[in-house]
Amino acid sequence: MRIHVVGLGAVGSFVAFHLRRTLHPKHTVFALHHKFSAPTISKEHPIVIESEGVVHSQSGVEHLAFTLSPQRARPDLNPRLDPLRQPHTDLRVALDCRNEPHELHRIYGAIESLVVTTKAHAVPRVIAALSGHLSRNSTIVLLHNGMGMYEKLVEEFFPDPYDRPNFVLATNTHGLWRKDVLHVVHSGVGEIQLGIVPDPHGRDYEAAVRGTGNVPSWKPLSLDDIASISDEHAQSVSPRYLSLRNTISALTGARALGATWRPYDDVQTAMRRKLVVNCFVNPLSALLQCKNGDLLSSNHSRWILDHLCKEAEHVFRAQLAAEVKEMQKAYEEMSEEKAAVGPPRPQPYPRALTSLSLMREVERVVDLTRENYSSMYWDVKLGKPTEIKYLNGYLRKLGLKYSVRTGVNDILFGLTQMRTAIPFVGKPS
Template sequence: MDPSPPIYKIPPPAVARAVEIDEADVTLSEGAELRNTTATGDRIENEKESGGSVEGAAANPSTTTVEDIKHVEERRTPDESQQSLRQVGTSDKETDVALSRRIHILGFTAHARFLAHALASTPDVPVSIFALHRKVMSQWGEENRRLSLYDGQGRHISSIAIPCPERIPRPSPYYKYINGADYYLDHVIVDTGAAIRPVLDALRDRIDYRTTICLLHPGLGLVEELNEHVFTDPDERPNYVLGHSTHRVGKGSRGIYSMKHKQQGTLYLHGLPKHEGSTLDPSSVAHEAMQQTQHLTDLLSSTETLNVVGLPWVRFLSWKLPRLIFGSAADSISVIMGCKYKDVYPNRHARAMWDCLLDETIAIISQLPELQEHPHRIQYFTGNGFRRKLRTSLFGQGNNTSPWVKQVRMGQPPPVDYFNGYIIRRAEELGLEHKYNSMASDAVKARLIARQRELRSDIPSTSPYLMDTDVIGGGQPPPSLEDMLELELGDL
């Protein structure tokens, strides 16, 4: 991840509506109250860091010209039936720019279905889902072509009709000419347990500079990999929004199109700048990216269910790092040992690996350039309290198994490159030691290769079919690490 701060910030104008809910009409649990307080604090700090004016940050009149707006209008011509008008301020006038409202959900995890349900419940936001498995399409009609949401106690909240999910495989060449404007993807929210790079690679012919991709991935470094291997042309690359959700969502018991919303959370977003490597005018490219990422943020903010908050890079990074640090130690060790979370710490050899990985990872995190102007954040991550909370979270997983173990057992690569791999890359940039993270990454990949060889030697069609929503090893999806870190991070 580029350590330099972003050239613009995108706190969404609809955030105030998302967090300023009349609490007289809403009963919140203790954890939900903490999240609501944290979200409000994030919004207030965003306004301070952006000069107290969301409109000023979005418009950026010091760098935006009328010619820039015209350049955007010339490049983007979405289907008129799918577009909406936004006001984009300039130094001397306002110009209407047409932007699409279509959103595609890539993934079929419980959280992805929750996002689809929330957005499909919003008027004038067309939502569709990409499917990785045939079962997703075959079950659509059997479950009344609707997504059903339940609360943590299994009580029905609402159901919403959705279009039949579309298969991921790339369509035939003539598909582009049959579907016209519908061929290109305007907004893609990626929330899948499968490997993201090959999935987006299969869709790359439908993605270009007009597309905005929101990556709801717990790790970091995915954008760099996508730009290097999938979207190699800087002039045609999509726009990126990084996301981090604290909503607790689980599998429903009434079919694959149902899900349980166990606890209200917040969806944090950060729009990445876009200007490096492009042969076009940097100010025009940067403005176009800002406009389109802001538009997706507005669309996600249109439903109060998601509770959207836009964050500048340092605050967003502070939310991402705890899960990344935990996964680089707990998940990698779980794969190496082939064990559940609860079996890591009682084993003295695994405990030694845990301590070494944490020591090295936190040492690297404390040297990140973007954190150097925020010593209170460094102090939080290097303090003993943070380590105790990570250890408590490890014990709190109970009988659960790391999702990485499930992926390796299925012969799929776990996201080690976006956890330990991200730490390794940042250490190399800073000239720091990273031997423990490198050994952990190599061991996880070696375990994957051994498992893939094992699966190839099995008799075909005898292995059980597994979806990305299955849990291997018993138990429920692990409790969220944010439950214990919410208050502290909200105060940073």
């Protein structure tokens, strides 16, 4: 297989490192860099991971450069593009920087699997830039901070569900920070949870655990529910599902990533928990210009945390209740299918999304990353765009949609927007 990782900061470098270390050499791992960062990277540049003072280096990742699209125009996917079976001589993917001393290798063929680890605000431009090399048979893994990006991409780029690539939503809890170009410090062991967006064509990826209630740790999902690759059927496997199976298999097979494939609803819950963590840690550490560990050293910050978590719980309760009503409405509009499908059964509100549980999770992450500076800290310090619209901004939009007040969250959102509009001035010399 050919797997591409775009966004070679801390998370992207971490993923590319372990994919290359784990996958058989016949599989290719490409690192996609914006053309402005490519001059600092040679075509054989190794990726370095540092953990507890021990440095590990991994070569063999192929580095490529690409240009971001100046506009977010809706891309036209090539319906005939087959990322798995198209002869390599049929399509040249020109992702190299021509006529420059740092010209990088070209690749041939379409993008089979794309892992996106850029900042949230850059994701639409990345997808637009690479859209000519994507098809309905491609698989896109969204591994970034914040929520709401999948919905944005669907609305802006992939409105037709039957021509839409596979999407995998992911959340990461590893403590990682970038020390230098392609040099990452792994400061805290976490996990990556992968959730496959339901198939518009009707394939049930979670058939192995359907109807079992809470999925026990010993009852895993089955790759064969994505695509069966037994010898007698291998030639007839749809390239769409083979791409998805290969992607999940590659990520979960890289043990050091701590990646697990979980039911989609479980991953949505994990993403909501991480959203609240980021809604507290990122804006406050950026505004105060402090390490994560300093954030809970005051009763004032704990008051903010308490109110933020209560607001988040109210929003999530309203959102989940609305989803149940939508399912009930869809069921009522069905006719002869009703007897076979049965009415939707409301699920109890997840305990993991109560305000107390959310507070405990924030405290855990703050302690785990107490010596780290958040990504938004660096964005503000260096005058770069932040992900605030996909963090507190997303929670704010949900509050407006479901008529839930989110006052503390909105103040953090507004203050961060103000902070980024004013040039940062450090301590006086």
